[in-house]
Amino acid sequence: xxxxxxxxxxxxxxxxxxxxxxxxxxxxxxxxxxxxxxxxxxxxxxxxxxxxxxxxxxxxxxxxxxxxxxxxxxxxxxxxxxxxxxxxxxxxxxxxxxxxxxxxxxxxxxxxxxxxxxxxxxxxxxxxxxxxxxxxxxxxxxxxxxxxxxxxxxxxxxxxxxxxxxxxxxxxxxxxxxxxxxxxxxxxxxxxxxxxxxxxxxxxxxxxxxxxxxxxxxxxxxxxxxxxxxxxxxxxxxxxxxxxxxxxxxxxxxxxxxxxxxxxxxxxxxxxxxxxxxxxxxxxxxxxxxxxxxxxxxxxxxxxxxxxxxxxxxxxxxxxxxxxxxxxxxxxxxxxxxxxxxxxxxxxxxxxxxxxxxxxxxxxxxxxxxxxxxxxxxxxxxxxxxxxxxxxxxxxxxxxxxxxxxxxxxxxxxxxxxxxxxxxxxx
Amino acid sequence: xxxxxxxxxxxxxxxxxxxxxxxxxxxxxxxxxxxxxxxxxxxxxxxxxxxxxxxxxxxxxxxxxxxxxxxxxxxxxxxxxxxxxxxxxxxxxxxxxxxxxxxxxxxxxxxxxxxxxxxxxxxxxxxxxxxxxxxxxxxxxxxxxxxxxxxxxxxxxxxxxxxxxxxxxxxxxxxxxxxxxxxxxxxxxxxxxxxxxxxxxxxxxxxxxxxxxxxxxxxxxxxxxxxxxxxxxxxxxxxxxxxxxxxxxxxxxxxxxxxxxxxxxxxxx
Numbered sequence: 001x002x003x004x005x006x007x008x009x010x011x012x013x014x015x016x017x018x019x020x021x022x023x024x025x026x027x028x029x030x031x032x033x034x035x036x037x038x039x040x041x042x043x044x045x046x047x048x049x050x051x052x053x054x055x056x057x058x059x060x061x062x063x064x065x066x067x068x069x070x071x072x073x074x075x076x077x078x079x080x081x082x083x084x085x086x087x088x089x090x091x092x093x094x095x096x097x098x099x100x101x102x103x104x105x106x107x108x109x110x111x112x113x114x115x116x117x118x119x120x121x122x123x124x125x126x127x128x129x130x131x132x133x134x135x136x137x138x139x140x141x142x143x144x145x146x147x148x149x150x151x152x153x154x155x156x157x158x159x160x161x162x163x164x165x166x167x168x169x170x171x172x173x174x175x176x177x178x179x180x181x182x183x184x185x186x187x188x189x190x191x192x193x194x195x196x197x198x199x200x201x202x203x204x205x206x207x208x209x210x211x212x213x214x215x216x217x218x219x220x221x222x223x224x225x226x227x228x229x230x231x232x233x234x235x236x237x238x239x240x241x242x243x244x245x246x247x248x249x250x251x252x253x254x255x256x257x258x259x260x261x262x263x264x265x266x267x268x269x270x271x272x273x274x275x276x277x278x279x280x281x282x283x284x285x286x287x288x289x290x291x292x293x294x295x296x297x298x299x300x301x302x303x304x305x306x307x308x309x310x311x312x313x314x315x316x317x318x319x320x321x322x323x324x325x326x327x328x329x330x331x332x333x334x335x336x337x338x339x340x341x342x343x344x345x346x347x348x349x350x351x352x353x354x355x356x357x358x359x360x361x362x363x364x365x366x367x368x369x370x371x372x373x374x375x376x377x378x379x380x381x382x383x384x385x386x387x388x389x390x391x392x393x394x395x396x397x398x399x400x401x402x403x404x405x406x407x408x409x410x411x412x413x414x415x416x417x418x419x420x421x422x423x424x425x426x427x
Numbered sequence: 428x429x430x431x432x433x434x435x436x437x438x439x440x441x442x443x444x445x446x447x448x449x450x451x452x453x454x455x456x457x458x459x460x461x462x463x464x465x466x467x468x469x470x471x472x473x474x475x476x477x478x479x480x481x482x483x484x485x486x487x488x489x490x491x492x493x494x495x496x497x498x499x500x501x502x503x504x505x506x507x508x509x510x511x512x513x514x515x516x517x518x519x520x521x522x523x524x525x526x527x528x529x530x531x532x533x534x535x536x537x538x539x540x541x542x543x544x545x546x547x548x549x550x551x552x553x554x555x556x557x558x559x560x561x562x563x564x565x566x567x568x569x570x571x572x573x574x575x576x577x578x579x580x581x582x583x584x585x586x587x588x589x590x591x592x593x594x595x596x597x598x599x600x601x602x603x604x605x606x607x608x609x610x611x612x613x614x615x616x617x618x619x620x621x622x623x624x625x626x627x628x629x630x631x632x633x634x635x636x637x638x639x640x641x642x643x644x645x646x647x648x649x650x651x652x653x654x655x656x657x658x659x660x661x662x663x664x665x666x667x668x669x670x671x672x673x674x675x676x677x678x679x680x681x682x683x684x685x686x687x688x689x690x691x692x693x694x695x696x
Contacts, residue, residue, distance in 0.1 A: 158454070176584060177584065179599075179601050179604075271662065271663025272663050291585060291587075294668075299587060310593075
C-alpha cells in the first residue's frame, strides 16, 4: 500500500542560503504539484514552502523516489544541484510523518516556538494543493486533524500566550496591571520607532485617549495623526502625568527627562491609581528610583528584555505540555487510521453473514407456514445471536491486528475465507 | 449521619485544595475542572450535612464556635465559586481552599462544645447575630485571599523578574476588584451581626458591652474594615493599601477566633 511520507528541510537542518534557493512562487508550485501527481510517483502531494521550511507531504509507493523528484523540480528553478541537498533532507513516514505534521502545524517546530504565522502558512499550502487537486483522502484526513491539533494546543496550553517581542511584552505588562486597556490613556514622549510600535499595540487593545509630546511640534502632530491622538507641546507634558495611566518614553535625550520629583507631584492627585512607565529610550528617559514609588511601575529596555526572556522560558515549559498533547493525538490518529483499514472488511463480513442469515431464516419459514409471530421472532433472534457470537471474536482480533500493523494480511485472509470478493477495498 | 456527611465534605475540600494547588503549578484545565467539581460536590454535601445537623439539634447549627466555623467554611466556598466565575480567575481556589480546609478540619477535630445552650442564649436574636457575623467573615476570607494575591502580583511586577506567579495570577485591577467586592459584601453583614450581638447582650446581661475577648477583638477587626472602606471612599485608597488592610483585618479576625477558642468569655463553649 502507498505510504504517507514527509520529506524536506527546515531552519533546523539547512542554512538560509540553501532555503532561499528553494523558494518558488505560487504558479511554479502549482505546476510542480500537478506534475508530481501526473508522473504517478505520488498519489497525493502538498508542498509547504516558507522562509523557514520547504517540505513535501505526500503519499507514495516509494517515498525516496518521490522526494528526489520533488526536490529536483524545486531546485531546478535556480539551478540548485539536487545531490547537494541530499544530506540536508530528512524523510519521515508513517507515525513519524504524522507527528512531524502535527508539530509543524502546532508551531512546535518553529524557530520561535509558538509563533502563530506557521498555521496560516500551512493552511495556504493545503488550499493551494487542494486547488490543484493533488490532495486525496489521506492528506485531507492528516491535515484536517493537524489543524484541529494546532487549535487544541493553542487553547489548552499557553504556548503562544506570552509575548516574545519587547513592544508586545510592554503591552502584556500593562494588561497585568490594568486588566483591560479599554479607555486607559497613554502619553507618548519622543519619536522612537519602538515607542511608536508599543503605543500602536496599546491603541489596538483599546487604549484611549493618546497624547503625543515631541521636541519638534511637527513630528508630534504627525505621530498624533498616525495614532489618532492629540499632540501636546513638549514643555507641557509633565502636566499630563496626573491624568494618564501609561507613559511611553523613547527620546534621544542624553539625560533622564522624567524626574522623580515630577512623578511624586503627580501622585498626590492620582489617588492610588497605578502609573506605568515604559522607557524604551537609551540612554534612559525615566529616572531610576521611580519604580520604588507606591503604585508606580517603571520598566526600562533591559527590564523588558528580561520579561521577554522569561516569556520564552515559559513557552518552552508550555512546549513540553504541547508535545505530550501532540503525542497523544498522533497515537489516536494512527490507531484510528489502522481501524479505518479494517473497517471495510468488517462491514462486508457483516453484510455477508447477514445475507446468509436472512436467506436461511426465510427458507426455514417457508417450510413452516403455520408459524405464529412469536415463533418467527424467536427464529430471527436465534439466528441473529448465533451470527453475532460467531463474529465477535474475529472482529475483535481484526481490530487488534490492525493496531499492531498486521491488519492487511488478516483482511486478505478473511476476504479469501469468506469469499468477500476483491482482496482490497478502496479507502 | 451528619458526621459522615461532614467528613465527606471535608475530604472533598481537602482533595480540591490539593488539586487547586497542582493546578496553580501545572495550569492544566482538566485539573482545574476536577478541583472545581470536587469543590462543588463538597459544598452540596456540606449543605446537606448542615441541614441534617440542624434537624437533629432542632435549632440552626450555629450554637457553638466550632459549628460556626463550619458555616464560615461553607459560605466561603460559596462566595469563592461565585467569584471564580464572575471574574474568570481560576487560581482563586488555590488561595481560598487551603483556608477552608484548615477551618473545616479544625472544626471537625475540636471538641464540639456544649450542645445545650444556656437559657440566656435561647433567643431568635442570637441566630441573626451569628448568621450575619459568619456570612461577613466568610466574605472576608475572600477579601483576604484577594489581598494576598494582590500583594504577591504587585511584588512580581515591582521586582521585574516575572516568576511563576506572575503568569498565574490575574491583573492587579481584577484582584483589586475582587478584594473590594468582598469587602463591600462582608462589611454590611459583619456590621449588622455585631450590632445585633450588642443589642442582644444588653437584653441578656443588661449592658451593651462588657468585657469579652472575642467581642473586643471583633470590634477591632470591624474598625480595620471600616477604615479601609473609608479610605477608599474618601482618599481613593486602592490596590496595595487596600490589599494590605485586607490582610490586617483578616489577622484581627483570626485573633478573634483564637480568643474565642482559647480564652474564657461569653462566646466560649
